[in-house]
Amino acid sequence: MTKLLMSDLLRLITLQDSNTRMVLLGTGALGLAAGVIGALAVLRRRALVGDALAHAALPGVCVAFLVFRERSLPLFLLGALVFGVLGVLTMNAIRRFTRIKEDAAIAIVLGSFFGLGIALSGMIQRMPSGNRSGLDGFLFGKAAGMVQADVTLIAAASGLSLLGVAALYKEFKLVGFDRAFAGSLGWRVSLLDFILMSLLAIVTVVGLPAVGVVLMAALLIIPGVTARFWTDRLAPHLALAGLFGLLAGLFGSALSAVLPAPQSALSRGYPTGPLIVLVAGTLFAVSLFFAPRRGLLARWTTARALHRRIDDEHLLRDLYELHELRTPASINQLTTHRAWRSGPLRAAISRAQSLGFITHVDNTLALTPAGRDKSLRIIRSHRLWELYLHEHAGVAPDHVDRDADLIEHFITPELLAKFEAQLALGDGDALRTGALAGVPLSLHPPGTSTDEEPRR
């Protein structure tokens, strides 16, 4: 069994089988086009139109079989296109002539057309010629059933829609970003929308044999959304969406060729649609977690670094303030001075120790000369900001500390210089000399500290 799978895999990778090569070409081209067109549709907020279109296409395939009584992909796709477009038009009509909103309209059309399709295909399966129809493949896709002519059709349709995007790139870009401005240039915005939706319809319909009506929308939507994690320019965005779609198409159909078909499958071969979408979903999940800057991991790391910096600055400030109050600093003292939680406090203490900012002997914490310098800078920005809030923003002295605490960690040296200028401090501060020059007195006299901002 395992041996069989391995040899299948080897044949697949080396592309020895001409049929496999052909199927991969078909699903790859489809994935590429679906990724690009789908990304544009998502940006234009028309993603669900593809979903409605795909589901509404199913009865079209059935009707095509009932009329012509043979399995012919071009005729099936023609039927699918007619019913898909009919579905979208129905949806638009419902939205336009009633008070029903778009999401409800999509659900109504999608559900009714799909239900009709399932009923018709059930009827066809019971007919003598029904099991030769290949209709079961349209539900979840069956790439293995494709013949040379099918692949040619899919590749041609995908190529055509990519060409359309290349030609109208600038137009789709502007209409996606700013419809009103495009209209003000005299552009026929509704015509451009119609062209985009036509390309979407073509790609959706040729995707049905390989991906199936149920999951086609996922192949349209997921690659575009995935691409957004990696770039914020339109051209790379579309290119990446195409790449992710291509990978999903290739690996999904390759998987379906090597996986043993489930017993219940009506015909040989694993359904392709779920596997293609699973690959696309995996790419999405990887991007969601690991993309630089926008990925969850990157954002979590940034947030953690910020929290640590805030803790570090608070610790040094607290130690300085206790020193001003002539109180020997212990961990207990620190927790009464500020609502520290013990975990973060201990972590901050050990970081400050390893940086040589503090010493920790016999449960007494003390600032080293380097730590004193650092804490002075922190205190200075805190008190300048406090003073600024109090004098220029009219915040009451007993509230100012809490407000200052939330912001002071973000104050840049340039901003600090501006505060100084506005407050006319700097070297003219008569109260302080030496190391404390330019550091305003605390707004809170010793012993009345209200230093207890709520902690996360």
Next chain:
Amino acid sequence: MPAETISSTGIAVEVHDVTVAYHRKPVLWDIDVSFPAGALAAIVGPNGAGKSTLLKSVLGLLPIASGRIEVFGKPLAQVRNLVAYVPQRESVDWEFPVSVFDVVLMGRYGRLGWLRRPNRADRAAAEAALDSVGMTEFRERQISQLSGGQQQRVFLARALAQDATLYLMDEPFAGVDAATEQSILEVLRSLQQQGRTVIAVHHDLQTVRSYFDFVAMLNLHLVAAGPIDTAFTADNLKRTYGGRLTLLDEVTEAVRRGGTLPRSS
């Protein structure tokens, strides 16, 4: 070229007996107003008075139910490239994957026509426009990473890149900081000095008199229009902002419930 072909004493925009309806509900009643060429004009009025609607009607973005609008004495279709537009900032998707420079370059799309790409001259024009609003250093930023005032400047730069004769702006000063407001005002004034016409929807009544030289006061119907000194009077302000004309509201409601407005095509 535009300043020579258009006489500076002429009419930039003529709105003639125009009525506009949204979903059969009239939002502008029988507007009749002419904006002189070379003016720095404000459209003022309370919320829902139809200010943006008037601007969009001039741009051909909304079908008008009746009446006629001319730009420099011609139908809009013949003079499209003489008109630039600054939409409301909230009207677009700022998460869209484009850079500041991309957006400003869109100002050149109108003269390119379909299928053609911007060339070096278009890029240079966009660079110059970006520079004149002081946003060059942000050219590679994604547009969502800008403050409100910076976004407004980008929109203004896009309109400048259009190199138009008539500038229609929907609340160019909305939600911007004081420094941006001043620099936008300077740009508008320099446009006027170059003989161009600016018509802006404006919200802040305090600054109408010092910023603009012409005003149209709107509240579903036109209350007054003319040079600031004669039109921007306490009496007209009271008539513009002192509550809707209740009878007009009732007629509007009746139309919405019952009949339809004829649509001219």
